[in-house]
Amino acid sequence: MSVIAVERIKLFSTRSPWWCMIIAAVLTVGFAALTTGFLNAEEEQQATIFITQPGAQLSQMVMMVMAALAVTTEYRFGTIRTSFQAVPQRASLLLGKTAVVAFLAAVVGLIAAFGGWGIGNLFAANADLAINTSAEWRLIAGQGLIFALSAVIAVAVGILIRQSAGAIAILILWPLLVENLFNLIPKVGDDLSKWSPFANGSSFLNQGQDFGLAGGDAAGSSFALGPWWALLYFAGWAAALMTLALFSASKRDA
Amino acid sequence: MIEAKGLTKRYGATVAVDNLSFEVKPGKVTGFLGPNGAGKSTTMRMILGLDTPTSGDVRIDGQHYRDLHQPLTKIGALLDAKWVHPNRSARAHLAWMAASNKLPKDRVDTVLDMVGLSSVANKRAGAYSLGMSQRLGIAGALLGDPEILLFDEPVNGLDPEGIVWIRTFMHRLADEGRTVLVSSHLLSEMALTAEELIVIGRGKLIAQSSTTEFVDRASGTTVKVRSPQLDQFQGLLQQHNLVTRVEEPDDQSKALFVEGNVTTDQIGELAAAQGIVLHELTLQRGSLEAAFMQMTGDSVEYHAHEIAEVTDVNVPALSGTEVAAGPKEDN
Numbered sequence: 387m388s389v390i391a392v393e394r395i396k397l398f399s400t401r402s403p404w405w406c407m408i409i410a411a412v413l414t415v416g417f418a419a420l421t422t423g424f425l426n427a428e429e430e431q432q433a434t435i436f437i438t439q440p441g442a443q444l445s446q447m448v449m450m451v452m453a454a455l456a457v458t459t460e461y462r463f464g465t466i467r468t469s470f471q472a473v474p475q476r477a478s479l480l481l482g483k484t485a486v487v488a489f490l491a492a493v494v495g496l497i498a499a500f501g502g503w504g505i506g507n508l509f510a511a512n513a514d515l516a517i518n519t520s521a522e523w524r525l526i527a528g529q530g531l532i533f534a535l536s537a538v539i540a541v542a543v544g545i546l547i548r549q550s551a552g553a554i555a556i557l558i559l560w561p562l563l564v565e566n567l568f569n570l571i572p573k574v575g576d577d578l579s580k581w582s583p584f585a586n587g588s589s590f591l592n593q594g595q596d597f598g599l600a601g602g603d604a605a606g607s608s609f610a611l612g613p614w615w616a617l618l619y620f621a622g623w624a625a626a627l628m629t630l631a632l633f634s635a636s637k638r639d640a
Numbered sequence: 641m642i643e644a645k646g647l648t649k650r651y652g653a654t655v656a657v658d659n660l661s662f663e664v665k666p667g668k669v670t671g672f673l674g675p676n677g678a679g680k681s682t683t684m685r686m687i688l689g690l691d692t693p694t695s696g697d698v699r700i701d702g703q704h705y706r707d708l709h710q711p712l713t714k715i716g717a718l719l720d721a722k723w724v725h726p727n728r729s730a731r732a733h734l735a736w737m738a739a740s741n742k743l744p745k746d747r748v749d750t751v752l753d754m755v756g757l758s759s760v761a762n763k764r765a766g767a768y769s770l771g772m773s774q775r776l777g778i779a780g781a782l783l784g785d786p787e788i789l790l791f792d793e794p795v796n797g798l799d800p801e802g803i804v805w806i807r808t809f810m811h812r813l814a815d816e817g818r819t820v821l822v823s824s825h826l827l828s829e830m831a832l833t834a835e836e837l838i839v840i841g842r843g844k845l846i847a848q849s850s851t852t853e854f855v856d857r858a859s860g861t862t863v864k865v866r867s868p869q870l871d872q873f874q875g876l877l878q879q880h881n882l883v884t885r886v887e888e889p890d891d892q893s894k895a896l897f898v899e900g901n902v903t904t905d906q907i908g909e910l911a912a913a914q915g916i917v918l919h920e921l922t923l924q925r926g927s928l929e930a931a932f933m934q935m936t937g938d939s940v941e942y943h944a945h946e947i948a949e950v951t952d953v954n955v956p957a958l959s960g961t962e963v964a965a966g967p968k969e970d971n
Binding site for chain 2: 389393465479
């Protein structure tokens with residue numbers, strides 16, 4: 387497993403991944419503090435776990451940026467050639483990078499989710515924020531899986547696009563904007579939106595949640611699949627993009 | 641041993657490397673010589689499996705680079721000293737390289753010491769001067785203690801001190817019995833460093849020979865003749881199968897150059913036999929650079945066309961060595 391060691395050394399020997407991870411964790415916790423810190427007594431009664439997680443998507447974006455940069459900076463500085471020279475089995479090297487980045491994203495996702503939940507408990511002590519249904523476990527612990535899979539997608543996009551600005555633009559605009567714009571297309575728009583990868587990712591987290599204060603439609607449109615199938619569908623996208631990326635990187639001149 | 645057979649690389653309509661075949665012999669420093677844009681770097685990238693050849697192939701001890709496991713222990717390379725993350729320290733850069741080929745950790749300190757970077761090993765590589773980056777690149781190439789080393793234009797942009805250091809280092813590597821392939825567009829540099837030469841121009845092999853042979857040929861003499869009956873004399877010389885060329889910077893100094901290691905005695909006797917008046921008869925020694933220019937002039941990318949004719953005339957002067965210019969050889 388030397389490729390894991392390689393990518394671990396690479397990632398932790400520059401500062402930006404540390405910053406991305408700290409910012410990602412702080413964002414969720416910070417937003418949870420904002421959403422739970424100013425509730426009046428009546429609102430506090432209605433608050434649910436959902437309200438402690440508003441920053442999670444933003445944190446997820448930051449981790450995707452980190453994941454994409456882990457690849458695109460290698461292309462930017464030419465170290466990808468040194469890497470392929472050291473490990474000519476390109477797919478194996480890039481999978482090592484994906485594993486390291488996805489693992490870190492999962493850890494940060496869990497820290498962010500539980501951190502936000504913890505802050506919520508602290509600030510809204512009278513709200514019922516206990517994690518006791520499977521849906522609630524999915525919302526909190528599931529962030530780890532969603533962070534990891536979106537990091538895999540980000541690494542794949544980074545490998546395919548090879549430059550930072552382009553990859554980051556796609557990774558931010560796609561889930562935040564493009565998938566929502568699908569709704570505006572008549573007839574097919576609803577289906578397109580339901581079958582979009584990131585929509586299924588959040589469908590996994592949000593199905594069956596008690597949105598409480600946030601209101602009934604906080605999670606957006608209806609869902610195409612049950613929560614675990616939605617996760618599997620999201621994972622399918624990640625696997626497909628990664629396969630495409632590895633194939634392309636093995637064929638292309640470095 | 642590195643062995644290239646019919647190596648070809650096309651980028652769209654541009655042919656960067658054209659049916660190139662050569663061998664890099666073990667235990668020697670081989671200079672890979674050619675003008676800028678001749679395809680040296682592309683060839684080196686194909687050797688390292690970074691670029692895929694359009695056709696043909698190149699093997700290291702019979703294996704494709706992409707099939708090597710722990711390749712740093714077999715072949716080390718420095719293609720571009722700037723292929724380092726600027727915010728990563730030299731030590732961390734070498735540490736991940738070492739990990740990738742399961743090399744012991746103390747190897748990093750050993751090579752840092754060899755290239756004299758130990759005291760700055762923890763500084764970010766982006767702050768290094770070109771000379772220091774070059775040293776780091778060489779440290780990376782030596783990391784796996786490989787028997788084969790590849791360097792692409794290692795003295796480019798270095799100050800004199802850096803150049804001397806690299807030159808000394810190459811000699812040391814050669815003395816240790818390693819195989820070194822070093823590219824350069826500086827012939828004088830290669831004359832000092834390399835035992836063998838592979839000369840390419842516009843992606844094609846021009847010559848592969850020992851440096852001594854190349855230098856002998858390169859420093860071959862020409863005879864300069866000035867005469868009022870220059871045209872008549874040129875015709876006469878051509879009848880004797882001598883290669884000639886005429887240069888006329890201005891009317892007064894129009895001169896005839898006879899190539900191919902002829903002596904002034906021969907030319908003078910020929911002139912006397914036909915009663916031709918000579919105003920000047922001098923022996924001229926060609927420089928390495930001049931010979932290199934003559935040989936590769938035809939092959940310089942984006943070059944003016946007139947020079948091509950001169951070069952064609954000069955080709956017979958190269959006989960006796962493996963000249964592969966002109967029609968392609970089938971392999």
